Amino acid sequence: MPALIAENVTSGYGRTPIITDISLSADIGTITTIIGPNGAGKSTFAKTLVGILRATTGRIMVNETDITRMPGHLIPRNGLVYVPQNDNVFVSLTVRENLEVGGFAAKGNTDARMEEILGIFTDLDKAREKRAGFLSGGQQNLLAIARSLMVEPTVIVLDEPTAGLSPAYTDVVWNQIETIAKSGTAVLVVEQNVERALKHSDFVHIFVAGTNHVHGPQAEIAQLDLAGIFLGRAEASRS
Ligand SMILES: Nc1ncnc2c1ncn2[C@@H]1O[C@H](COP(=O)(O)OP(=O)(O)O)[C@@H](O)[C@H]1O
Ligand SMILES: [Mg+2]
Secondary structure (H helix, E strand, O other): OOOEEEEEEEEOOOOOOOEEEEEEEEOOOOEEEEEOOOOOOHHHHHHHHOOOOOOOEEEEEEOOEEOOOOOHHHOHHHOEEEEOOOOOOOOOOEHHHHHHHHOOOOOOOHHHHHHHHHHHOHHHHOOOOOEHHHOOHHHHHHHHHHHHHHHOOOEEEEEOOOOOOOHHHHHHHHHHHHHHHHOOOEEEEEOOOHHHHHHHOOEEEEEEOOEEEEEEEHHHHOOOOHHHHHOOOHHHHOO
């Protein structure tokens, strides 16, 4: 059974649904990306998965547990973590303190976990006692990802983790994302860069106007007229 299963999820901010009937799953050890035009509902879906928004219909399962109506603060303990696009670190706290905060919801020895994580994120290791506000934007994004890993999640949801980063640092972040997947995590990434999504992921979902319009293995999606799909040309969506 996939680590994350979303079935027919409908959600939004008020009465009018923004996303409708979205189904998607993610397996341990793989990277699944969601791409699509601005305003398609990618972030709305991510927020619904992690309990910031409530699904009005449908079901969300993590590790075979139904988390659809679970209070948001209990969701990380059940194996699902989320890194928002912006404001994702405590700028006045040091790198080490940010990781400690991430460990509050964790079971077991968080010191050992922190050392393990800093062993992977070597840039952060060198900056342990630095306040997060003094890190570069890319390093802050890595810190946000590292912090979310403190609970040893089964599923990590990343909303545009490389937005605004240089191509070189985008490589650094994507390499870390690949390492995280290989270490036994299901990774779901919202990505605005179609080439990056195709390069790094196993499965791709294209959201258009609040629906999961087209999806499939990376190799299949790479064959499609993506520009046409993004622009809403009907004939482009037939594959
Ligand atoms: N806080 C909000 N309140 C009301 N509507 C919102 C809010 N955030 C986003 N929306 C609307 O929801 C739609 C989908 O937005 P979003 O999920 O952020 O898209 P994406 O992440 O794919 O760019 C947009 O039409 C947007 O205007
Ligand atoms: Mg978004």
